[in-house]
Amino acid sequence: MLRLHGIVGHRDDPEVQSRLHHVEHHGGIEFLFVPPHEAGRKRFRLATDKGTDCAVSLERDEVLTDGALLFLAHGRAVIARFGEQAVWRLRPRDASAALGLGWHAGNLHWRVRFEGDVLVVLLDGPTDEYRARIAHLLAANLLEEITDV
Amino acid sequence: MIATHDAKGTRMAAARVGIGGPVGSGKTALVERLIPSLLARGIDLAVITNDLVTAEDAERIRRSGLIDPARVSAVEAGACPHTVIREDPSLNIEAADDLERRFPGVELILIESGGDNLASTFSRDLTDFWMFVIDVGGGDDIPRKRGPGVVRCDLLVINKTDLAPHVGVELAPMLAQALDVRDGRPVLLTNCRKGEGIDAVVSALERDVLFRA
Numbered sequence A: 001m002l003r004l005h006g007i008v009g010h011r012d013d014p015e016v017q018s019r020l021h022h023v024e025h026h027g028g029i030e031f032l033f034v035p036p037h038e039a040g041r042k043r044f045r046l047a048t049d050k051g052t053d054c055a056v057s058l059e060r061d062e063v064l065t066d067g068a069l070l071f072l073a074h075g076r077a078v079i080a081r082f083g084e085q086a087v088w089r090l091r092p093r094d095a096s097a098a099l100g101l102g103w104h105a106g107n108l109h110w111r112v113r114f115e116g117d118v119l120v121v122l123l124d125g126p127t128d129e130y131r132a133r134i135a136h137l138l139a140a141n142l143l144e145e146i147t148d149v
Numbered sequence B: 001m002i003a004t005h006d007a008k009g010t011r012m013a014a015a016r017v018g019i020g021g022p023v024g025s026g027k028t029a030l031v032e033r034l035i036p037s038l039l040a041r042g043i044d045l046a047v048i049t050n051d052l053v054t055a056e057d058a059e060r061i062r063r064s065g066l067i068d069p070a071r072v073s074a075v076e077a078g079a080c081p082h083t084v085i086r087e088d089p090s091l092n093i094e095a096a097d098d099l100e101r102r103f104p105g106v107e108l109i110l111i112e113s114g115g116d117n118l119a120s121t122f123s124r125d126l127t128d129f130w131m132f133v134i135d136v137g138g139g140d141d142i143p144r145k146r147g148p149g150v151v152r153c154d155l156l157v158i159n160k161t162d163l164a165p166h167v168g169v170e171l172a173p174m175l176a177q178a179l180d181v182r183d184g185r186p187v188l189l190t191n192c193r194k195g196e197g198i199d200a201v202v203s204a205l206e207r208d209v210l211f212r213a
């Protein structure tokens, strides 16, 4: 259990951003996805996307916002996000398409999971912004976009 | 600015836990069972009760000898009980702040709502976690009616299990339906008359609210 108290910053603060950048390179950023209807809570227990069990409390006058930084130390950061994790599933047509997609996803620092022959992109913004990055692969029909069921 | 994170040194306000539910379902009885169990686990505790126009429940708990009477505060709603736990919880917030000032080490404040209907819910401004207490005597169809209290609370307690055979209620299907309307979120069975099921409620509070385990 990681005991966290209070909001220590916001991911958009310039000072935080530079430190997050360093943490990001070591894969140390963890997101705590708070369901939108739970946003007002001052005390809750929730696991991050990497499975870390977090016990969070806030000061009575603190308000949790999307992007609030709850922990930053020892190469690890915990950031609150609202809503369920949106994902984008891609199935490459063949091995060469898979190599191309993997190369781009890595270079773009996308957060991904692997489900057999499908690459699952964990979205932090609108899908179109992601789509634009690999438009050429999509246009060449190298990838199949799988809609969520 | 980046504040320093210090898990041990920070002085944290008490966790605030609401207890709501229909009239007579056993909210005060649950409080009376929780007090000794929580104190036995070394939890620093205080209680707020809400009544319509009296301090009946507060007096009952003060007289019980279970807890220092100064740690029990009464709020008189004066109107529908849900108005002071949801629409304008300022009286209860003030009562909780006052307990924190008078007892700086307090870790947990139990806030009993006045008996209400199935639609009553607690404001997140007031409570960090809230339980809803219904009882077997109200009938096994209560969960099916999907009252917001039943559906949205953090923990649903079905009390008076001892009465099930007397009121023609089968506990297993009632529990299954309650879990179903709550999408699997926690439901516990208690018999406050005998103290059965209380440990599970305390464990839930220790885990989800007090972060002890």
Ligand SMILES: Nc1nc2c(ncn2[C@@H]2O[C@H](COP(=O)(O)OP(=O)(O)OP(=O)(O)O)[C@@H](O)[C@H]2O)c(=O)[nH]1
Pocket: B021, B022, B023, B024, B025, B026, B027, B028, B029, B030, B057, B113, B114, B115, B116, B159, B160, B161, B162, B163, B190, B191, B192, B193, B194
């Ligand atoms: N048989 C049985 N009776 C119970 C149980 N729990 C409470 N009671 C009885 O039910 C009645 C109401 O209990 P209370 O604890 O006063 O209920 P309450 O929800 O606080 O009531 P209000 O605050 O007036 O809404 C009392 O006579 C209790 O003794 C139980 O588990 N089994």
Ligand SMILES: [Mg+2]
Pocket: B027, B028, B029, B057, B112
């Ligand atoms: Mg009562």
